[in-house]
Amino acid sequence: QSVLTQPPSASGTPGQSVAISCSGSTSNIGINYVHWYRRLPGTAPQLLIYRNDQRPSGVPDRFSGSKSGTSASLAISGLRSEDEADYYCAAWDDNLSGGVFGGGTKLTVL
């Protein structure tokens, strides 16, 4: 059972938009930044969104992040087949004094 809760799966067709949710608590998302990572098959995780809504250089603006209260969301627009991957949210947890990840969401592009 992960500290941050994500749906195990999400799907969409090419060109569509999809949102992945991440639910936490007042000790993590409620007071700290949320970061999002993408793991393509056979590769190391990649930072997609940092500090709730910031995109690292090189990440397309099709990817956007938001946070409200103890929840966060990753939105992907203009879905492409290469977006098929596992997506993880992460945050620092003040009660645990450690980092926490969501369980991951497997995105399928139909």
Place this chain on the structure above:
Amino acid sequence: DVQLVESGGGLVQPGGSLRLACAASGLSVSSSYMSWIRQAPGKGLEWVSIIYSGGTTYYTASVKGRFTISRDKSNNSVYLQMDSLRIEDTAVYHCAREARLDNGMDVWGPGTTVTVSS
């Protein structure tokens, strides 16, 4: 090129020890926030430990007292000493860098595999 490369993984019996290394190039481990993250077979990512640029360390509850994170400025490397290994520690271990505190891990190594089995 900014790069992290892990080494030191392998097969070890329960109760045994391993020392993982993470060699950095193109970045300074001493001025970064360096973490270890693992992924067990069929599971998601799990944060394991972090060492701050100032030297402060934190661990996930399941490894406290068994794992120790450290760094060597001369080798520009980060280490994870793993003692009293358990079967549930079996995973691919990645090291990763945050350039600033709570800024997201923007550089990751490909990982090294640790298998704990009798």
